[in-house]
Amino acid sequence: MKRWTLTFALAAAFGLCVGPFYWLVMAATHEDKDIFTWPPKFLPGGHLWDNLTGLEESIGLTRVLLNSAVVSTLQTVGGLIVSVLAGYAFAKFDFRGKNILFVMLLATLVIPIQVRLIPLFEMMLNFDLLDSYPAVILPNLTVPFGIFLMRQALSGLPDELLDAARVDGAGELRIIWRVVVPVMRPVLAALTIFLFLWAWNDFVWPLIALRSAEMQTLPVAMATLNGLANTDFGQVLLASTISTLPVMILFLFFQRQFISGLLAGATKG
Known part of the structure; x- marks a missing residue:
């Protein structure tokens, strides 16, 4: 029973x-x-083809998909690099003010994005980067959660393993690439999914930083499908279906390492 x-x-x-x-x-x-x-x-x-051609005419589906793919991929790769390097430094190096810096980094997790919008916009405006890929990517390369996850996972990595690589003449960057990355592969897989999901679904900052229709990402372009007088729900639902596919494919690709990566980051002290 x-x-x-x-x-x-x-x-x-x-x-x-x-x-x-x-x-x-x-x-x-x-x-x-x-x-x-x-x-x-x-x-x-x-009516799949009709909805697909309607999306191409309404929002330029091919263009916005390409924009989202470029932004999400570069943002994910950059976020992984920064998280690994910063997490490695916090976990394995002793330097003055390390604990204070780490607490300040964690404190940014509770700061709403709305608080950062005006300063970020001013910075991108002064750098003349608005309406470009760097305007969306650069402010999101430092991910406090990613640094925290890598720091927790790397804290459990034996120092003897790193010392052995140093004795063999390896520099810190080579140690990270040859030793840390292979060992931390499950954690990196989990972090990759999180970073790509956040980048792919990001709406508020791309809406502000990207002014022209040619630079819009998929979530921003999808918002324009909801008209004041008429909304083609066939196109809206098809766009929603398309937007979920990359994340699902990425999760299926990394699913075997996803749970073990989360556990590794959560249990190491």
């Missing part, structure tokens, strides 16, 4: 998690008037 109850509970949980996404994908293939009919349509429709 307990086995059947557990099976039913797992099936119900699976349905609650997958059901809405399945409906989202199916609804994206229907025209606007068929999406909210009752009973709902759970089979593919014949």
